[in-house]
Amino acid sequence: MDSNDVDDKDSGPEVQLNFPASVMSRIEELMGGTEQFDSDEFDAVSYINRVFPTEQSLSGVETAAARCEFRLAAVQHDIRRLVRAQHDQRIAGHEALLEAQKCISELALQVTDINKKAERSESMVRKITSEIKQLDCAKWNLTAAITALNHLHMLAGGAASLRALATSRQYKELVLPLQAIMEVLEHLECYREIRELNALREEVHAIRADLAAQILQDFKQAFTGAAAGAVSARTLGDACGALDALQPRARTDLLAWLVRLQLQEYEHLFSAEQEQAWLSHVSRRYAWLKKHLLSFEQTLANVFPAHWRLSERIAYQFCKVTRDSLTSLMAARRSELDCKLLLYAIQQTHNFELLLHKRFIGTEPNTETLEASGGVKEISFDDENETPEQTEGQNTNSSPWLGLIGSCFEPHLSLYIQSLDTNLRSLMDRFIQEAKTMELSEVSETGSGAGGVLASCADLFLFYKKCLAQCARLSTGEPMIELAGVFQKYLREYARNVLHSCVPHAHTHAHAHTLTVPALVTNLHTFLNDATHRYTKQEIAKITSVITTSEYCLETTVHLEEKLKEKVSPALANKIDLGPEQDLFHKMISTCIQLLVQDLELACDPALQAMTKISWLHFDTVGDQSSYITQIIMHLKNTVPVLRDNLASSRKYFTQFCIRFANSFIPKFIQNIYKCKPISTVGSEQLLLDTHMLKTALLELPSIGSEVKRQAPTTYTKVVIKLMTKAEMILKLVMAPLDNNLEGFVGQFLQLLPESTIAEFHKVLDMKGAKLSKTQLSALDALFKETSKSNNEISK
Known part of the structure; x- marks a missing residue:
């Protein structure tokens, strides 16, 4: 290791x-x-x-x-x-x-x-379970064989007993064996290859068919045979139970025959040849069914099972027969139809359908009504509880009975629309006549002052509301589109013949009632250009009344369009468009506001002319505000409070008036400043003081003459400050010395008035009385353009 x-x-x-x-x-x-x-x-x-x-x-x-x-x-x-x-x-x-x-x-x-x-x-x-499986299979086969044999025995014996019971008309005793045999046949469906079993199956089906035919024959014999009443009511009742055990087709055939039998008398009495079949006697049709159902339920209703609902079936078939009969009658005698007769028939039919709904569905109609309130009020097209009929319609919208007969009247509802057109024509003629002779005291007041909504406007939309509610009950198809067209027609008529005629001096334009919508707008603009004198307080009240009425019409027309689209069938909703009428009321409001602006400007024109005639070159001291400013402020105090009171219910349009006046009057004031030339430095200071006093008065214009001081709208304040600041900057430039520093003056000018033009630059030089040669002026112009261009590039 x-x-x-x-x-x-x-x-x-x-x-x-x-x-x-x-x-x-x-x-x-x-x-x-x-x-x-x-x-x-x-x-x-x-x-x-x-x-x-x-x-x-x-x-x-x-x-x-x-x-x-x-x-x-x-x-x-x-x-x-x-x-x-x-x-x-x-x-x-x-x-x-x-x-x-x-x-x-x-x-x-x-x-x-x-x-x-x-x-x-x-x-x-495996050996043990194979033996058990064999035993189980043998047991299952044996059980199935025994069950099949029992079913076969029941089928063979049941078929014979079933035929015997049917022959002896023992219908009550027959029901249970019949149900048992039908269950047996279901169990034996898998043995269709056995010929003997198929023969028994066919025999049972033949017995069932014979039984159904026999029961139908018994009913025919009991109700129409020579020996009527030979079959007892008890036997017929038992037969009904047997029919329930048979195939549904047998019961359907019997019910169809019974319903036709019950309505034979009705079809004969009210055939097309009979005079009482006409619409004027439509109530007799419904009275016949009420009487017949009462008699039927007292005598024969106990014979038939309750779940057959035979009375309801008779009523339903009655409605179908009546609808077909009335459809063919109205088509054949269309020339005899008129709106009064049509509405009578529709009302009677609607009441009858409500009765059937209550009888067979059990919905109790709610008959709550709202008490009418006095005075001019908002017409809400959402208020469906105005009348009992409307309330009933709310509770039965999904009822199968409503419209079952009444749908036959829909193709003829153009008569109703024509009738509404005629009624609206007479109503509009009355409104036009009232407008021509209208005095201030006749203006309906929505607030405490004059200039309220015209009473005719509320009457018109109240009539519209009733028409819409009634037509919606009759149809939601093409008649609603026709109704919308009629509404549009008379909204335009109201604008051009009622509201336009209320504007002072509108009568000077001949044939106002023949004006189209574009012609009406052109006529209004011409009317603006023709203003040469001031309006009286009564005339101003009429103009403000037209503004508030147009606003009311505009808002209600928007609501009316929404309700029309809600009521009409969804497939037709896109055909309803009241936008042109809304634009017309918008233009009417805009024109009236412009008339008021021109009237106030007309009052201020003499003061502006007086300003240009003052010798501003010879001023030696700066004093209080000049007399022309005092005159302008006096006109503002005399006119604006009246307009504010008259437009108290339309505050936004009073604000529009103030903004328009500022946008129109201040540029005119600036143009008159340019006319004050030449002007000395002291004169510029005096004019600057006057401008500041006018600016203060204009900023307080929305609340001028009011005990309650409100802050002016921000939009208005921005307009006044922007335009009056320009006037002040012009005067400050006039006061600025040249001192042979022309380039510095150009820079100062563009700094104070960055959006000014070269023409305004020349006007300021004229006011200063600058003596410049053509060469100097050309150099200044070139310098102005160059400096202005460079400033624009820097700002970008």
């Missing part, structure tokens, strides 16, 4: 310890640097010279040698010990391996023995 093997066996897990350099040097010093001996570059001479550098140190040579010999002896002892231990371990391992191989051999022998025993056990179990 070499020394490498010893080292390998003796080595354990290596643990690396890292000590500081000072510690390591001290250890080497104590150990005599033994780690060096392991190095391949170890030089013994150098080591000895390092350990014994002087002659005096040689005195310790013997001690060092003794120490080395002792260390060497210890190492040799360890090597011998490890070699002996390694030898002993190899011998013990070999013995353990031999012992394990011996155990494995013994275990293999035991496993082989177990497998042989298992195979023998399996063979024995």
